Amino acid sequence: MRFQPTDEQKALRDGMRALLARRFDAGALRAAVAAPGPDRELWRELGAAGFFALRLPEAEGGVGLGLPEAVLVFEEAGRALLTGPLLATHLAATDVPGAADGRTVVARADGGLVEWLAEADVVTGDASGAVPLRSVDPLTPLHRVPEAVSGPPDPVAVLLTAAEQLGTATRVCELAVQHARTRIQFGRPIGAFQAVKHLCAEMLVRAETARAAVYAAAVTADPLDIAAARLLADEAAVAGSRDCLQVHGGMGFTWEAEVHLHLKRSWVRSQRAGGVTESEEMLAAELLG
Amino acid sequence: MDLSYTPEEEDFRARLREWLAKVLPGLPPKPRPEDWPGRRAYDLGWQRALHDAGYADVHWDASPTVRLIFLEETERAGAPYVGANFVGLLHAGPTIAAEGTEEQRARWLAPILRGDEVWCQGFSEPDAGSDLAALRTRAWRDGDDYVVSGAKIWTSHAEVADWCELLVRTDPAAPRHQGITWLAMPMDAPGITVRPLRTLAGSAEFAEVFLDEVRVPVANRVGAENDGWRVTMVTLSFERGTAFVGEVVACRRVLGELARAAHANGGWDDPVLRRRLGRLNAEFRALWRLTQWNVSEAEGRGVPGTGGSVFKLRYSHARQELYDAAAAVLGPDALDLDRPWVLDRLSSLSYTIAAGTSQIQRNIVAERILGLPKGP
Numbered sequence: 001m002r003f004q005p006t007d008e009q010k011a012l013r014d015g016m017r018a019l020l021a022r023r024f025d026a027g028a029l030r031a032a033v034a035a036p037g038p039d040r041e042l043w044r045e046l047g048a049a050g051f052f053a054l055r056l057p058e059a060e061g062g063v064g065l066g067l068p069e070a071v072l073v074f075e076e077a078g079r080a081l082l083t084g085p086l087l088a089t090h091l092a093a094t095d096v097p098g099a100a101d102g103r104t105v106v107a108r109a110d111g112g113l114v115e116w117l118a119e120a121d122v123v124t125g126d127a128s129g130a131v132p133l134r135s136v137d138p139l140t141p142l143h144r145v146p147e148a149v150s151g152p153p154d155p156v157a158v159l160l161t162a163a164e165q166l167g168t169a170t171r172v173c174e175l176a177v178q179h180a181r182t183r184i185q186f187g188r189p190i191g192a193f194q195a196v197k198h199l200c201a202e203m204l205v206r207a208e209t210a211r212a213a214v215y216a217a218a219v220t221a222d223p224l225d226i227a228a229a230r231l232l233a234d235e236a237a238v239a240g241s242r243d244c245l246q247v248h249g250g251m252g253f254t255w256e257a258e259v260h261l262h263l264k265r266s267w268v269r270s271q272r273a274g275g276v277t278e279s280e281e282m283l284a285a286e287l288l289g
Numbered sequence: 290m291d292l293s294y295t296p297e298e299e300d301f302r303a304r305l306r307e308w309l310a311k312v313l314p315g316l317p318p319k320p321r322p323e324d325w326p327g328r329r330a331y332d333l334g335w336q337r338a339l340h341d342a343g344y345a346d347v348h349w350d351a352s353p354t355v356r357l358i359f360l361e362e363t364e365r366a367g368a369p370y371v372g373a374n375f376v377g378l379l380h381a382g383p384t385i386a387a388e389g390t391e392e393q394r395a396r397w398l399a400p401i402l403r404g405d406e407v408w409c410q411g412f413s414e415p416d417a418g419s420d421l422a423a424l425r426t427r428a429w430r431d432g433d434d435y436v437v438s439g440a441k442i443w444t445s446h447a448e449v450a451d452w453c454e455l456l457v458r459t460d461p462a463a464p465r466h467q468g469i470t471w472l473a474m475p476m477d478a479p480g481i482t483v484r485p486l487r488t489l490a491g492s493a494e495f496a497e498v499f500l501d502e503v504r505v506p507v508a509n510r511v512g513a514e515n516d517g518w519r520v521t522m523v524t525l526s527f528e529r530g531t532a533f534v535g536e537v538v539a540c541r542r543v544l545g546e547l548a549r550a551a552h553a554n555g556g557w558d559d560p561v562l563r564r565r566l567g568r569l570n571a572e573f574r575a576l577w578r579l580t581q582w583n584v585s586e587a588e589g590r591g592v593p594g595t596g597g598s599v600f601k602l603r604y605s606h607a608r609q610e611l612y613d614a615a616a617a618v619l620g621p622d623a624l625d626l627d628r629p630w631v632l633d634r635l636s637s638l639s640y641t642i643a644a645g646t647s648q649i650q651r652n653i654v655a656e657r658i659l660g661l662p663k664g665p
Contacts, residue, residue: 001293001588003581181662194651205603213574215290219291283570287566287570
């Protein structure tokens with residue numbers, strides 16, 4: 001049993017992290033808040049790097065990798081707060097021409113919401129009657145579909161969303177720790193106080209528990225493992241972002257600090273694929289099985 | 290990323306299953322909790338059976354993955370717990386194996402593995418709990434003996450133990466971590482008084498051990514004088530990777546039983562209760578995966594990682610949540626000690642305290658993993 005990522009998988013993850021550090025740094029994130037994009041040039045670069053075609057067979061021009069690799073790159077995207085309908089375009093790689101190489105930006109109706117509808121070239125699913133709403137997340141334009149009929153959630157969509165949440169959970173823990181190490185009050189770094197350090201410890205515990213669940217679900221592809229991963233990852237991202245905000249004190253409440261962007265994005269992702277209720281009911285039903 | 294086992298590991302699992310199926314029906318009935326001699330005989334008998342079948346040293350010599358399989362399968366089959374063999378197999382034994390002389394290993398290790406001798410642990414004191422290095426039990430040299438006086442607490446199986454792994458202060462003038470010595474104390478030595486300690490669950494799982502000028506031969510010292518802190522720390526994390534494998538398997542079984550009980554008594558129709566159980570299903574699935582993650586990491590590095598603290602924090606809380614959910618399923622019956630899960634709910638309250646409180650574990654996670662500064 002070698003549960004940890006292999007050297008090849010680590011190289012893929014590091015490559016993705018390097019690409020995003022180069023092309024979607026703190027400055028780009030700030031610029032995106034004013035003009036969300038998506039950045040078409042970056043989109044094509046992601047396509048060239050195989051982000052969308054990752055799971056397509058090589059015979060169809062894809063990279064020929066599996067869910068574990070997809071989870072690792074989506075985790076990086078979540079970590080960097082990368083903008084745009086990443087999941088919708090990735091899921092459309094087989095069916096929508098141009099999605100696989102990043103030429104086509106694809107949105108996807110999911111339950112009562114569509115992310116990036118106006119900016120996309122193609123929309124999959126039924127988005128009829130969609131009306132724009134003033135999105136709580138400045139980096140995710142949203143439409144509401146009032147009459148939406150939602151089918152059973154796509155397990156791959158649930159898993160990759162959980163991977164993005166895991167990226168957020170990891171990132172906000174790092175941000176909180178950085179701040180707690182450097183912010184001085186009462187003559188010492190606030191991270192020396194147990195009230196603060198215990199918040200950080202709990203953030204790590206939630207993130208690492210979620211990591212084990214998400215990676216295992218990527219290996220088994222079992223819908224119940226995926227449902228479990230989703231619950232753990234949502235909790236780790238949302239509660240982690242809240243704690244990160246708290247550790248940042250007054251700065252955490254500002255538009256300037258990036259903390260609120262992580263929290264708001266984690267709220268958006270929590271709404272995907274039937275929300276947490278669907279996953280809880282699935283896991284409850286299994287207990288009687 | 291891979292969750293599959295090797296053919297050798299699967300073969301180990303298959304043979305173990307076969308052996309358990311053969312041997313478990315012939316076990317004597319479980320002794321009552323207050324029957325200490327009966328419990329000692331039962332637990333040692335099980336260790337002897339493991340020894341004779343070639344499984345005695347699975348905690349010591351097997352790979353972390355094989356240990357995981359062993360603990361998973363024995364729990365699934367309903368085999369006895371490690372019980373009175375715990376300290377011998379998981380603390381004192383590994384310490385002696387790592388730090389003892391050849392004579393000491395020859396004297397003490399085989400009886401642990403064969404199920405001949407029981408060990409208990411004399412570490413904590415009334416004034417040295419989370420702050421273990423504050424321990425004050427004194428030992429003076431007198432010829433070939435140490436003379437030991439003081440008090441220990443939270444000692445399980447003290448009533449029936451043959452040996453106690455004891456931490457004593459041999460140099461009160463030295464910095465606190467540097468004046469401590471590790472001794473193997475024979476429990477039949479004159480001057481030892483064992484007083485059972487009743488827990489909030491009503492049972493006497495622990496004891497206080499009072500030491501009044503107890504003579505312990507110098508030959509029973511493991512490691513150098515005043516080097517006992519290091520000697521202890523070498524193996525304190527020994528079992529962390531797999532310590533709770535059996536319990537996670539057991540919790541998942543209890544969760545299924547809870548769901549069926551709720552289904553039978555109508556509680557299942559309450560979506561809040563149902564989803565609470567669904568969430569616990571996610572929780573214990575994740576804890577199982579975290580166990581596999583930690584085992585796989587230990588496999589790669591040869592030593593357990595810091596993942597043990599992360600796991601313990603999450604698990605001890607989850608276990609309490611599980612039995613609180615059991616109370617929600619039981620309704621008014623949750624107040625009846627004769628109902629299933631009610632005593633387990635009481636016992637679960639120790640999990641966020643024993644073997645390092647959750648507060649101490651959070652300090653460990655924050656300081657050793659996250660690198661935050663030590664507190665004022």
